[in-house]
Amino acid sequence: MMINSTGSEHGAMLRDSVADFVARGTDMARVRRMRADGQECDRALWSSMAEFGWLGILVPEACGGLALGIAEAAIVAEGLAGTLVPEPYTAVAVLAATVLAKSRNGEMRDGLLRDLATGKSLIALAWQETAGDIEVDTIAVRATPFEGGYKLDGMKRYVAGGVAADGYIVTARAGREFALFWVPRGTPGVTVTGETLADGRPTATITLKDALVPRAHELARGEAARDAIETARDFATVVASAELLGVMHRALDMSLNYMRTRVQFGKPIGSFQALQHRAVDLYIQRQLASAVLEDGLRRIADAEDARTRAAIASRVKARCSEAGLRIAREAIQIHGAIGFTDEYDAGLYLKRALVLASWLGNAALHRRRYARLALEAQV
Amino acid sequence: MSATDYNAMSDADFRQEVRTFFERNYPEVLRYILRRARWDEMRDWWRTLYDKGWIAPNWPREHGGMGLDAGKMVIFLEEMERHGVARPPDQGITQVGPIIMKFGADAQKAYYLPRTMSGECIWCQGYSEPNAGSDLANLQTSAVIEGGEFVINGQKIWTSMAHDSTHIYLLVRTDRQAKKQEGISFLLVDLKTPGITVRPIRNIAGHEEFCEVFFDDVRVPVDALVGKLNAGWTVAKALLTFERLNIGSPRRPQYALRRLEMLARAKGLFSDQGFVDRYTALHLDIEDQGSLYSRFVDQVKRDEPLGQDVSALKIWGMEAWQRLTELLVETGAEEGVIEGVRDVDDVGVDFLSTFYYSRPSTIYGGSSEIQRNIMAKYVLKIP
Numbered sequence: 001m002m003i004n005s006t007g008s009e010h011g012a013m014l015r016d017s018v019a020d021f022v023a024r025g026t027d028m029a030r031v032r033r034m035r036a037d038g039q040e041c042d043r044a045l046w047s048s049m050a051e052f053g054w055l056g057i058l059v060p061e062a063c064g065g066l067a068l069g070i071a072e073a074a075i076v077a078e079g080l081a082g083t084l085v086p087e088p089y090t091a092v093a094v095l096a097a098t099v100l101a102k103s104r105n106g107e108m109r110d111g112l113l114r115d116l117a118t119g120k121s122l123i124a125l126a127w128q129e130t131a132g133d134i135e136v137d138t139i140a141v142r143a144t145p146f147e148g149g150y151k152l153d154g155m156k157r158y159v160a161g162g163v164a165a166d167g168y169i170v171t172a173r174a175g176r177e178f179a180l181f182w183v184p185r186g187t188p189g190v191t192v193t194g195e196t197l198a199d200g201r202p203t204a205t206i207t208l209k210d211a212l213v214p215r216a217h218e219l220a221r222g223e224a225a226r227d228a229i230e231t232a233r234d235f236a237t238v239v240a241s242a243e244l245l246g247v248m249h250r251a252l253d254m255s256l257n258y259m260r261t262r263v264q265f266g267k268p269i270g271s272f273q274a275l276q277h278r279a280v281d282l283y284i285q286r287q288l289a290s291a292v293l294e295d296g297l298r299r300i301a302d303a304e305d306a307r308t309r310a311a312i313a314s315r316v317k318a319r320c321s322e323a324g325l326r327i328a329r330e331a332i333q334i335h336g337a338i339g340f341t342d343e344y345d346a347g348l349y350l351k352r353a354l355v356l357a358s359w360l361g362n363a364a365l366h367r368r369r370y371a372r373l374a375l376e377a378q379v
Numbered sequence: 380m381s382a383t384d385y386n387a388m389s390d391a392d393f394r395q396e397v398r399t400f401f402e403r404n405y406p407e408v409l410r411y412i413l414r415r416a417r418w419d420e421m422r423d424w425w426r427t428l429y430d431k432g433w434i435a436p437n438w439p440r441e442h443g444g445m446g447l448d449a450g451k452m453v454i455f456l457e458e459m460e461r462h463g464v465a466r467p468p469d470q471g472i473t474q475v476g477p478i479i480m481k482f483g484a485d486a487q488k489a490y491y492l493p494r495t496m497s498g499e500c501i502w503c504q505g506y507s508e509p510n511a512g513s514d515l516a517n518l519q520t521s522a523v524i525e526g527g528e529f530v531i532n533g534q535k536i537w538t539s540m541a542h543d544s545t546h547i548y549l550l551v552r553t554d555r556q557a558k559k560q561e562g563i564s565f566l567l568v569d570l571k572t573p574g575i576t577v578r579p580i581r582n583i584a585g586h587e588e589f590c591e592v593f594f595d596d597v598r599v600p601v602d603a604l605v606g607k608l609n610a611g612w613t614v615a616k617a618l619l620t621f622e623r624l625n626i627g628s629p630r631r632p633q634y635a636l637r638r639l640e641m642l643a644r645a646k647g648l649f650s651d652q653g654f655v656d657r658y659t660a661l662h663l664d665i666e667d668q669g670s671l672y673s674r675f676v677d678q679v680k681r682d683e684p685l686g687q688d689v690s691a692l693k694i695w696g697m698e699a700w701q702r703l704t705e706l707l708v709e710t711g712a713e714e715g716v717i718e719g720v721r722d723v724d725d726v727g728v729d730f731l732s733t734f735y736y737s738r739p740s741t742i743y744g745g746s747s748e749i750q751r752n753i754m755a756k757y758v759l760k761i762p
Contacts, residue, residue: 259761270761273752279759280751284691291670319667364656371659377649 018079035200056117081246088161162204627692
């Protein structure tokens, strides 16, 4: 039922320790407090996640990481998402960490990876610019050579972890090439504004106006930069799907429990066939999502080319986004009026599903992308 | 005992051998026939498989089968579907043979098993009745013991291929006092026995695949009984889960998917976003079913028993298949509702047969609604 692509003892142990961590370190009251405060990251909790090694799960051992794979990152993300942990785990430990790990600038990269893994520095990837577009070719932020470094201009949108971040990896167009730059928070010319997502977490817009970065902050350029962004995006897309699966597990279990215990007309509402069939359909969606995710995790690590990798990610995200949203939406319906109250947790699951389903491309986007990549549709 | 230990072969080698054999020996005209094959058409193919020692892939080698383990069995079935090999009237092989092996007396094994393999005994399944469809345990056809014989009276219906069969395996009521499931017995009956009338029923596709079978004071010896008296329900249930895995193979909709793809290319529909969106959603529905299917297959390969959640595969797979054939008919537009193989921009498609063929899949083998009831009770454990 859970992800068992790494079917190993190691995977099982990791799953147990995430479950244990979640049980001790967080609960819905904390999630609600952070929502009320608009807080994106509790740095104390973040540090303890770092101590378990989870922030550095994809970071090379030489930089203090665990050097494990995307399957392990997915186990952690799924476990955290089950209790709606708001901290931007996937954004930092998968999206930013993968970009960094694939960067060329050894010295800068190693230092940043080390700080990312220890939790000292919360690093976000600022790459997307347009809603409903996850391709890198449309990136428009410009990097112009200036006094031995670069001047960055443009706007990055929908940056997860961006409000809490200590710095950003910014993708830009440098002449005809792509390039990646490290931009610490507080760099003159960089403005960060947050807007509130459905689940209460902030999403950041980063405005760059004549923002100067030294040449030493260039992390990668050309094909290496493109490969780093695209790999990170595809990996994070799959891990975000694992988060959706975590949400599905709790949301559906919550609905099933309610069906067992809520009595109307003198019997549990779960005895009514209309609700039973609805629940079975939701269960089938969860099973499909978990099978596709498991399949995707097994295959994406050794995908032979970028196109195959992207197609795998799209297939996984398309199913998980759709299934996650459906299970969370119907959780409200199955609960009836109580499900529509702010006090009840079903709404929190729906809101997280809304955010995760749209992050890094929703189901509609990924189905179209899959059609182009795998079915050779010409639209 | 069959000489070859197929389980010792690598999966790839086995798959290649099966594929090559089908490609060389299976009659081209019978590929993807989109209906149940009749015995007259399949007789030669049966003989070919029998001579090769492949007529009973699921049977143990000591009974003359191939003795395939679950993993190899899945490969065998996948290759059948890949090449569009029709199932002959094979319920003797898939159903009653294994039941006789598990529950039958030695004399029943010695008599029926070799004859079932050779094609001398062709079996049909007498389970459903006019008032016992989804509620199968409500069946009323009775068998009363009189003078060392069972006397059978009643009616079976939706009996696939009864008109091509020589024998029928039956669920009959042998105790009217017992609770529904506990008064049922399992009998083996020769269809030539006096008092039996078989009447074919034409289905909406225009084919005569299923039949009514009437029993009017039909007398059979008591050794027709398989297993214990009144234990027929347990006997019949023994095989159901593997069936649902087999039925949920993502290969089944491949013919319709392939035709739709060819048609869409010919008509330039892959530059129509509206079409592409729907086509892709269906394509993913079927591909994702494949991921779920593989997970169950892996479970079988690890020798873990399949649980009731395998019903998910049948529900999802059959409903996705139907949606696919609906889009195929729609894409055919006016051509999509004309009978026979239609030539549309040089692609030959039998729209209606494809559409009809998928219809009963959500009814037979336990309707989708019954499967959902089962899952709600045994998997989700909601009251």
